[in-house]
Amino acid sequence: MRNRLFAACNNTMESKDILNIEEKVYTALVNQALSGMPNEVCGYLAEKDGVVIAHYEMRNLDESPEHFTMQPEEQFKAVKDMRQKGLKLRAVYHSHPETPARPSLEDIKLAYDPNLSYVILSLAGEVPDLKSFRIQKGEVSAEDTQIVNNIH
Numbered sequence: 001m002r003n004r005l006f007a008a009c010n011n012t013m014e015s016k017d018i019l020n021i022e023e024k025v026y027t028a029l030v031n032q033a034l035s036g037m038p039n040e041v042c043g044y045l046a047e048k049d050g051v052v053i054a055h056y057e058m059r060n061l062d063e064s065p066e067h068f069t070m071q072p073e074e075q076f077k078a079v080k081d082m083r084q085k086g087l088k089l090r091a092v093y094h095s096h097p098e099t100p101a102r103p104s105l106e107d108i109k110l111a112y113d114p115n116l117s118y119v120i121l122s123l124a125g126e127v128p129d130l131k132s133f134r135i136q137k138g139e140v141s142a143e144d145t146q147i148v149n150n151i152h
């Protein structure tokens with residue numbers, strides 16, 4: 001019995017490690033990243049019932065192709081809006097205009113919350129490449145992503 005219970009718990013953990021993202025949000029991220037070129041763009045992803053259904057574009061205060069810094073006021077406003085709409089902050093995203101979709105050393109250093117996903121959208125290749133990561137104490141683990149049909 002006990003083993004079965006543990007197995008059930010493990011399954012729950014695994015299914016949490018997929019980032020489901022609505023197609024319209026994915027498309028909006030790609031458009032934001034393209035229009036922000038050559039600089040990195042950034043923002044928050046918000047989920048409802050396990051699916052990312054909204055994104056919050058933030059200004060990149062650094063205006064740089066290699067770094068991003070979000071504005072605390074905008075971050076606060078976004079989280080407040082999520083609360084009002086019954087959404088949950090799921091991920092921090094930013095674009096990599098010229099490098100692969102992998103966290104840089106700086107990205108790893110600045111990742112402050114192991115409960116959030118860190119999403120990187122790379123425009124370095126011929127087609128956009130979106131990847132998601134969990135970062136805990138400097139350890140990076142990749143997370144599956146899935147583009148799903150619009151449900152909202």
Ligand SMILES: [Zn+2]
Nearest residue numbers: 096103104107
């Ligand atoms: Zn980065």
